Amino acid sequence: MTNATPALPADLLDRALRDRGVDRFAGVPCSYFAALIPLLQQDGRYVACANEGAAFATACGFSLAGAPGAVLLQNSGLGNLVNPLTSLSAPYDIGVLMFVSHRGDPDGPSDEPQHRLMGAATVPLLDALRVPNWQLSPNLDELGTTLDAALDAVRSGRTAALVVPRGVMAKPAPAEQLPETSQRPGTEDVVAALGALLRDELVVSTTGFTSRWLFAGADRPGNFYMQGSMGHALSLGLGLALSRTDRRVFVLDGDGACLMHMGALGTVGAQHPGNLVHVVLDNQQYESTGGQPTAGARTRFEDVARASGYRWGGRVTSLSDLKPVLEHVGSQPGPALLVIETTAGAGAAPPRATASLDPDAIRARFMTEAAG
Numbered sequence: 001m002t003n004a005t006p007a008l009p010a011d012l013l014d015r016a017l018r019d020r021g022v023d024r025f026a027g028v029p030c031s032y033f034a035a036l037i038p039l040l041q042q043d044g045r046y047v048a049c050a051n052e053g054a055a056f057a058t059a060c061g062f063s064l065a066g067a068p069g070a071v072l073l074q075n076s077g078l079g080n081l082v083n084p085l086t087s088l089s090a091p092y093d094i095g096v097l098m099f100v101s102h103r104g105d106p107d108g109p110s111d112e113p114q115h116r117l118m119g120a121a122t123v124p125l126l127d128a129l130r131v132p133n134w135q136l137s138p139n140l141d142e143l144g145t146t147l148d149a150a151l152d153a154v155r156s157g158r159t160a161a162l163v164v165p166r167g168v169m170a171k172p173a174p175a176e177q178l179p180e181t182s183q184r185p186g187t188e189d190v191v192a193a194l195g196a197l198l199r200d201e202l203v204v205s206t207t208g209f210t211s212r213w214l215f216a217g218a219d220r221p222g223n224f225y226m227q228g229s230m231g232h233a234l235s236l237g238l239g240l241a242l243s244r245t246d247r248r249v250f251v252l253d254g255d256g257a258c259l260m261h262m263g264a265l266g267t268v269g270a271q272h273p274g275n276l277v278h279v280v281l282d283n284q285q286y287e288s289t290g291g292q293p294t295a296g297a298r299t300r301f302e303d304v305a306r307a308s309g310y311r312w313g314g315r316v317t318s319l320s321d322l323k324p325v326l327e328h329v330g331s332q333p334g335p336a337l338l339v340i341e342t343t344a345g346a347g348a349a350p351p352r353a354t355a356s357l358d359p360d361a362i363r364a365r366f367m368t369e370a371a372g
């Protein structure tokens with residue numbers, strides 16, 4: 001941040017909001033809110049939602065009950081909430097206060113390719129949707145004035161947005177490194193083990209750390225690293241599987257991403273592609289954005305898959321079970337869903353694929369491989 005004002009501590013923002021009657025939040029995390037979300041979760045004031053549209057509707061419910069509801073989201077999820085914004089909030093005059101983190105900010109430092117278009121479109125999109133918006137300032141006087149103006153709009157039934165540039169919110173204090181006690185394998189080890197078992201499968205890997213570890217440990221042209229488009233890896237894999245019935249398609253999903261558009265499991269169950277294997281790495285958290293608990297930490301994906309029409313659903317809890325279970329899955333027609341219980345890694349994730357390859361290079365070499 002170029003501004004000399006120190007970053008805004010989460011507790012000061014929380015207090016300013018509480019003083020103004022805003023006490024209930026819903027959202028999907030962004031690392032920019034890594035200090036705020038745990039603070040709100042401590043006393044149950046934050047609902048972790050599967051996607052931003054659901055978070056927005058939940059906040060509309062808070063507002064409908066009498067006190068303004070607030071939503072926390074990354075701008076990559078803005079598209080997910082356009083429908084309830086335009087067809088619930090606007091016609092019924094239900095105001096919600098949105099905090100939208102600004103990835104790909106054209107006035108900020110360079111960001112990942114998947115954030116650039118939405119970064120430039122964020123403020124014009126809010127304007128086009130007639131959402132009054134302000135940039136969140138870490139300066140306490142400016143913060144108070146902005147919150148008052150935004151909440152005037154919200155109380156009059158209009159949704160208002162505070163756009164949060166990088167560096168405005170203070171980061172959380174570094175977590176104390178406790179000795180590893182979990183028996184679950186880390187994403188790194190699971191992805192390495194999966195990579196070693198791959199033959200000529202086409203692989204779609206979800207956004208976040210899974211794609212990074214796959215690129216670092218088992219890069220191959222048949223891997224499509226789907227940075228961005230959170231929650232759509234399964235649908236991309238479904239399109240591939242239906243088009244290339246002669247190739248086995250693996251989708252490597254995260255639990256948070258799978259929850260985001262879980263309706264896709266029903267589509268897979270209905271379409272029934274025999275060549276699709278859906279692997280969910282379940283660490284019960286959004287590790288890539290700071291380790292917040294996921295919206296459905298109790299969801300048993302394999303049960304949902306079976307109930308949705310997948311031919312097989314199962315779970316492994318240790319790496320030693322992975323090979324025999326995958327061989328079993330490979331010996332029968334799909335669709336199959338395998339949950340692998342994982343734990344968050346203690347170390348830093350490796351660089352993204354796009355640090356070395358442009359997205360169009362990832363697409364081009366994948367298409368060449370898929371055509372073979």
Ligand SMILES: Cc1ncc(C[n+]2csc(CCOP(=O)(O)OP(=O)(O)O)c2C)c(N)n1
Nearest residue numbers: 076077208230254255256257285286287288
């Ligand atoms: C629509 C959308 N909302 C939010 C984000 C921010 N985001 C990036 S990765 C991620 C967490 C993914 O969680 P999960 O699938 O469980 O994988 P993990 O990070 O635990 O490996 C989030 C919330 C995003 N990229 N897109």
